Amino acid sequence: MQNPNSNRKYIIAGMVLTLTAIFIIRLFYIQIIDKSYQLSSNNNSRLRVVEYPGRGMMFDRYGKPLVYNEPVYDLLMLPQQVKAFDTLELCRILSIDIVEFRESVRKAREYSRYRQSAVVRQVSMEQFAMLSERLYKYPGFSFQIRSQRKYPQPIAPHLLGYVGEVNVEDLKKDPYYQSGDYIGKSGLEQEYEEYLRGRKGISFMLVDVHNRLQGKFENGRYDTIPEPGRKLTITIDAALQEYGEKLLAHKKGSIVAIEPSTGEILAMISSPAYDPNELVGRIRGQNFERLMNDSLNPLFNRATMSRYSPGSIFKVVQALVALQLGVIDEFYSVDCNKDIIGCHNHPNAHGLREGIQYSCNPYFYNVFRRIILQGKSTNQFKDSQIGLKIWDEMVFTFGLGQILPTDFPGIKPGLVPDGELYDKMHGANRWAFSTIYSNSIGQGEVETVPIQIANLAAIIANRGFYYVPHFIRSIEGIDTIPQKFKDPVHTAIDPKYFDIVADGMQRVVYDPGGTGWKAQVPGVIVCGKTGTVQNSGGKEDHSGFFAFAPKERPRIAIVAYVENSGAGGMYAATITSLMIEKYMNGTITQADKELSILEYQQF
Amino acid sequence: MANPRTNFIARLDWLTIIIFLLMVVFGWMNIFSATQNEGAAGSIFDFSQRYSKQFYYILTAFVIAILTLSIDGKVWSFFSFPIYGLTLLILPITILIGKEINGARAWIFIGTFSLQPAEFVKFATALALAKVLSDYNFQIHKPKNLLTVGAIIGLPILLILLQKDTGTALVFLIFVLVLFREGLSWVVLFVAALAIILFVCTMLVPLPVLLPVISAIALMITWLYQRNLKFFGYGSLILGGLFGLAALASHFLGEEWSIDRMFFIASFIAFLIWLVIIIRKKHNPLLLILFTWIGAVFFIFSVDFVFHDILQPHQQSRINTILGLESDPLGVGYNLNQSKIAIGSGGFFGKGFLQGTQTRFNFVPEQSTDFIFCTVGEEWGFLGSLFVLALFAGLILRIIVLAERQRSTFSRVYGYGLASILIFHFAINIGMTIGLVPVIGIPLPFFSYGGSSLWAFTLMLFVFLRFDTDRYQIVS
């Protein structure tokens, strides 16, 4: 039977023959004509050698080194070349556990007999020197130089962050990394990883069958030179940072200081802290575990992650919003009527300045009521909804209730409650001013993190705008910092209202009946405000204080929190005073204040 | 000599069997060479070594071969569809209980023993295809029949893609050769070739250059066909004008359209205008050019979209590397480079059995499975490579000859199915080791390490040999 398409068999057979012919020509080319594939006559192979660049150093705003590198050595093993050796002596020189060492040798053998594996990591300089002399007794072993972080002063662990070995996710995310590489895991080490890490160099060496080096493969055509990590200059004032850490030692708390005219973060302290040198090298693992399990939680960065009620500090925000909306003016006065909301004993507040000075709760209850209930609807539920929406929009412009777009990982947004939240909590049209009035004095649902409060101080210092707080001052080889740190962010409040609030904050520190006299600094006008954070845990309240100084052309905006140190902001105000003096004058004249802080120890 | 009509042994095609034996034995020698250094030397019977495992796989394959020859060929024809259905059913199960290797969830583990069911789906699909095409009422260009054929080939592709085993899924596309042999129009081959050319062009040429060039070619063909410049002139004017309009629209709408998008909009509107003009003026032959052109434009955009928005970065870089757009000796290109160096360093005579350094020192990835040809190239040189090429070409051509002498359509179609799959594996596997096609993970039949592939190909081959011994029977 003749199939109609039978002739097509020739086409298919032709395809097979053509394909075979193409393969033959190609093979003839790469096996016989192109000599570049035929390496030198004695059966050479390539060995891939990785050179690790030094990680970028970090300097403070005055060029003082904060972190640099020191060389460490990884002991490599090529199983194929290893002969019987004195395991005991090797372990003694390197002071490592023999069982652990045998285990890593076994793993290296399992991985490949023809490839090097690191069997002992981060050998110190001295051990390296000692073993190098005897390395001839250990065929198959060699050293590879790497660098590890070293901190000249044990400061700023939370903000600098730490470096660790890449994990599975890191490997998946970025093909640059290979198992065993290091990567910034937190803080600025994580944020600026791509600048700090530099670029690994890779060279291909020719080796013979006995793995002896024969020179570079194809004259280094495929090699890349390691590129050192870039130097980073950050905005921190190392002296101020160190001093703040000293003040907060043995207390739970945090300090954030910002330069208002630029948004540069001068200091960021979280206590309890740890020595960053503890998280480096072979001791890292056990120290990390210890810090993780520490009940005081020293790895936790309070400055960016602790969510507190802002307390009385929030009253300045209420005052500004009310002024802008025109629901009060600077002469607005309220009798201190403690029926609805509690207060301490003080003369009645005449005008807003005294309202802030006395931190009168009924005063700000009424201010907030005027913001929320503007009479835009006759239904009080509707009216509250409208008022809260207007309030929300204004409060947001202070950078609250949102993650500040700064150059630091893991910042919490805090919370500015909105209608949606209350609808969820109570049901739509089932809440009104009477439900939410605690927010008037910074209690209730509103929450902030310390860095936001420092930024709030900067906003008042600047009379109405802020620069996004940031750490970067310059990156080696890059002309400029990101534009987002150079553009001012304006609040919805007219600058003219800020002077009234600043007056009130000055009275807090200087007038009789003010709550912040501890914040005074000789020769400088400080504007500040206390903020007691009620502690639901049944323990003592947290003490908070935020301030800026000097009043005109301010140079520093700052917040300090000391947890469980009681109402009134005594410790926080004192710390603020010392920090301002340290930054402005470089020296401390208030020895008694300093002593009172150093003597106060919580643990 | 024994009479083929009465003697089964004499009816067997011994040429094919000899090629099969040569492949399996030579394959094992290369696996031995590639893997004997992986650990401490052990005996062949030490089951922990790959070469010893492969030894048992080969013994099992012989058993499969003998069993297969003893089964009546009619059984396969009769049970085509159940076999097809059953193997397809196993695929989703594999996705559920299978283990992930190299990103593909294609393996079932029974103890320490692993099986890749997709290998057997090739066999089942060849059977099902043969069954459908041998139906008395089957006519290849009837839409209903084409649909059935499409479903039979498409279903396993879909399921295997779900396992993320792209390489194996691609194999099924080669069944188009079987359809071609059975009378599928040239147009399909033409379109397929055009698609491949356009795909490569889309990768190599930036779209703002490629699209105008394609359009210009279409207009030129119109010109040559019409032998006057009228359509050519109007065509350029319409397309250029619409492109300008799109640019203006983009500007005034305040949207930042890319040049690609403006061109796409202009092309689509131009297509509609021309469609109306051509139909009204009754220049129907021009419709073919018009549709080919707009089809090409759409195809280019979809390739561009799939490449940039759907493919994973590692898949993109594989394609880029093979097209020479990306040079990365440490990543994908590094593997490819190593593979070429291994083969290239073999020279004319090769370095000799067990003397290869590239493959032994783990420089070549997957050296005993997908890259086994590296060992051949390095240790046996150009001569050894020629020998392997000759074995494959010989086997495939022999199968075509056998297929053509079958009396039943079923056997012939099945034979072409087998030949096609071998062609695809041969082309892609060897092509990738010598840097002619992208690195697609499929094994070299009868050579690569692994039981599933060896057994599936053995089964397929010997089922066909059994069909061949039955060729004197009266076709019922």
Ligand SMILES: [Zn+2]
């Ligand atoms: Zn009061």
